[in-house]
Amino acid sequence: MKEETSNNSRRKFLKSFGISVGAAGVVSSFSLIGAAKAATKKPAEMVNLLTQDGQLVQVDKNQLRPTVNEPLDELQKRGREGIPGKSFVMVIDLSKCRNARKCMSACQNHHQLRADQHHINVLQMQDAEHTAPYFMPKPCQHCDNPPCTKVCPVDATFKRQDGIVLIDNERCIGCRFCIAACPYSARIFQWTEPKDAEKYKDLTYNIEANVPQKKGTVSKCLFSADRLREDKLPSCVSACPNGVYYFGDRNEDAVTNGTTGETVRFSKLIEENAGYTLMEELGTKPRVYYLPPKNRAFEFNGDLLNEENLH
Amino acid sequence: MNDLPKQKETNLSFEKIKKDILHPMQNHKGLELWIVFLITVISVCGWAYYIQLKDGLGVTGMRDYVSWGLYIANFVFFVAVSLVGMLISSILGLLRIDWITPISRIAEIIAVAFVAVAGLVIVLDMGRPDRVLNVMIHGRFQSPILWDVTVITTYLTVSALLLILPMIPDLAICKKELTKASPIMKKLYNILSLGYINTPEQHKHLHKMIRTLMVLIVPIGLAIHTVTSWLFAATLRNGWDTTIFGPYFVAGAFVAGSAALIIAMYFFRVNYKLQDYITDLQFDKMGKLLVAVCLVYLYFNLNEFLVPGYKMKTGDDIHLKELFYGNWAIMFWASQLLGNIIPIILLVNKKFRKPLPIMIISLFVLAGAWFKRYVIVIPTMLHPHLPIQNVPENFVHYYPSAIEISVTVLSFALVLLIITVLSKIFPVVPIVETAESKGIEVKIDA
Known part of the structure; x- marks a missing residue:
């Protein structure tokens, strides 16, 4: 009986993800903008x-302006609580990335970022001198032992029950300690008036998308927490044309590919493809898993990496 | 001790001490001009801060990778220099070392000025200074910033008390002697002197309090610089991720603080004509102290750079190569050689411990100490674990902007202004303690 319920809920979860993948192209909440x-x-x-x-x-x-109906208090409260019962994870298949950068632009569009501001950044990597170069999309790793939230003096950045690390730009004092603490360089700062600040100034702040962005505060990848609440996949995951991203729930042991809509077992995917996490020796326990860039679906077509880039 | 230059024994009476020390406070024309100059500098540079406030931290050279820059380097430097208060008037004071008597107040003034401005510099660096109260409202004690706020305010309070309490007998003298003082100042002297007339009982109570504070400030002083080092050591970055940062910073702070004290001693001696009080003996002793703390600091530097340099671990290697022979080599070696090694070699010679040479050497040590902080803060931020890509060219380098430099000048001018004002309203050399140490009878009228 109990098993059946959990099966049901999984089916419902997968179904809704499938639908949202199909629908994403048609009615993105930000297509109006x-x-x-x-x-x-x-x-x-x-x-x-x-x-x-x-x-x-x-x-x-x-x-036309996007609308948010909930009042700020409600958005802040549910944003800090998270989605009960979920434990979100992302899997990035490096063998499929060809540097299309649709993830980056979809993310910048969603979170009102400039072209040089990255919640997700596709990096050209080369692990050692004679190893093969590859592209590596790098969002926030949403660590389970996050060095960034530890150092925040005002609880502006925090980890919620569903595993997502958020930033509250209504509270952030702009000390940038979290940027210094993050070993993945995943955080950015609004050094000047954010993009389209004038246009969005009357919009109610949505902590789950961190929009509108605010001058003098930190911003970061949020796994598109606002879209997750609507059972949609994160913007970057949906935008990828090459099947790089899987996203899902570790509790359900299921992840859905953002391009194909195919849902697979998370544990099996990791096990069969030798999945790993970035810089695991640091003990940050990331929630973003990588599948190694073996048998690349696309040739590496980046600039040949010079040593200067490989800090 | 016996090889020291015998200071000229002038016939000092209590009256002469009072006159020598109090006279320059009211009869120094240059001092007022200097204050006007500092206020002008602060106002002009305040305009730069206003622009930063209006347009955001984008007016600085900082960007997403180097997100801590000049301001944080200044902050660490200011905290470092302020530690001299604890070193001189507390550690040496508790050891009952008597040559510090005439310079302990200058040390305390430096401590108060630098730590007060250090607290302000952190606010200058904030993206949202209007939300500074969030630190009280939403403060998380797990964050090292909260520890820093706590210990800095405590250190400022205790340092201010250690400045004022030992000064109470002197303030009682000021109240009597400084007849030309403005009514406000007279009131201040009256309030702060707390009706002290040097009765044996008052004397006993006062010294008990001072000794308690001197003990108290040792852990607080250690804490401010240790916690400041933890702002860096608590991260996982190459160059900061090290366990010796606490004592390393404290050792470096003694170097910077001693150098600052020597420079201040020289200027007060010359400008206030205090040659009879801040004598060659004090410079000689401070020179020896500076050598000692520089040697300790050198030892820490050896540990901090030689050990990882020997291993050249991934991540550390790029950082260290940049420091040793890359883009940061000039600044790195200049701070090590001019700011530490060469001063040690020079100051072991007696002739370099004379007032003028040691003051010049201290200028190098102090500048070296500042550059050392700069080299600790910025290169690490330029060498993150993952490559810096897909960002504009100015994200990959860091050069402080004109605004940042102006705000830096503002903070330095503010430190100098606080020191100047304190030295104008308070006697920079303890009158009563000096007299007592020379066995001269002290008389304070009610």
């Missing part, structure tokens, strides 16, 4: 929208 941006050159362009009482109205595309 994209449309609004594309329309800036043609100010007169109007779109038809259905109001709540059933009337069809026309609105200038430039006027």
Whole structure:
């Protein structure tokens, strides 16, 4: 009986992930902003929208803004609590990455970042002098022993019950200790007024997407916690054209590929492909697993790495 | 001790001591000009901070990789220098070493000024200084920053007490003697002197309190610099991830603090004409002390660089090569040689421990100590575990911006202003203690 329930819930979870993968291309919550941006050159362009009482109205595309209905308190509370029963993990298959960088741009779009600001960064790696170079997407590792949250003086960055490490830019004092503490260089700082600050200034702050970004505070990868709440895969995972990313729940032992929608057993995937975590000797216990870049699906087409890049 | 230059025995009476020490406080024209100059510098550089406040930390040279820069280096330097208060007036004081009597107050003034500004420098470095109270409201005691806030405020408080309490008898004299002082100052002397008239009972109580504080400040002083080192050592970065950072920083702090004290001693001696009080003996002894602390620091440097340099572990290797013969070599070797090794060699010679030569050597030591902090903070941030890629060119290097340099000048000017003001309103050499140490009878009228 108990087993059946857990099977059911897993099926439901996988189903919803499958649906969201299929739907992601069609109704991304931020596609409206994209449309609004594309329309800036043609100010007169109007779109038809259905109001709540059933009337069809026309609105200038430039006027479209994303909405968040929940008040700040509610968003902050549920954002700090996390999603009960979940334990999110990501698997990155390095043999499939060809540096398409769709993950990076999808992430920057979602989190209102500039082109030089990376929550996820595709790095050209070469482990030793005579080893093969490869591309390595590097999001926040969402460590289970996070060096960053330990040092935060105000509990602005914290780890929630579902394993995600978030940053609260309503509380962050901008001391940047967490940036210094992170061995994966996963965190960024808003040194100046964030991108489109004026446009988003009236938006209610959503801690699970860390938008709108704020000047003088730290920002980081959040596994798209806002999308997870809607049973969608993270932006980077959905955006990948090459099947690099798997994302899912360690409690369910299931991860879904963001490109193919295929769901596999997490433990089997790791075991059969010699999965590993980055710099495990540091004891940070990352939640992002890597599959080694063997039998690459794409040739390495990066600049040949010079030593200077390999700090 | 016997080989020391015999100081000229001038016939000092209590009246003469009072006059010599109190006179320059009120009759020094240059001092007021100097204060005006410092205030001007602070105002101009305050404008730079205003721009930083308005436009964000983007006006600095810091970016995502080098996210701690000049300000943090300054912070470590200021905390380091402030440790001289604990070294001189507490450790040496508790050991009842008598030659420190005329310079202990200068040491305390330096300690108070530097630690107060160190606390401010951290706020100058914050991305959201408007949220500084979050540290109280949402403070997490697991964070080393909370430990730093705690020990710095404690050290500032105890240092200020160690400045004021031993000064109470002197303040009672100021109240009487400084007839030209403004009414506000007279009131201040009146309040701070607490009605002290040097009765045996008052004397006993006062010295009991001072000794308690002198003991208390030893662990606090050790704590401020140890905790400051932990801001770095608590991370997993190459160059910071080391276990000796606590004592290494404390040893370095004694070097920086002693050098700063020697420089201050020289300027007070010359400007306040205190040659009879801050004598060649004090410079000679301070020179020996500086050699001792430099040798300890050298020993720590040997451990800190030779051992990982021998192993050349992955990660450490790039960092160390950059320091030893890469982009940071000039700064690294200059701070080691000019700031430590050469001063040791020179100062073992008696003739270099004369006031002027030792002051010049101390300038090098102090500058070296500052560059040493810079070399501790910035190169490590440039050498993270993973490669720096897909970011603009200015993320890969770090050069402090004009704004950052201006704000740095502001903090240094503020330190000098605090020292100057304190030395203008308070006697820089203890009057009563000096008289007592020379066996001259002290009389304080009610």
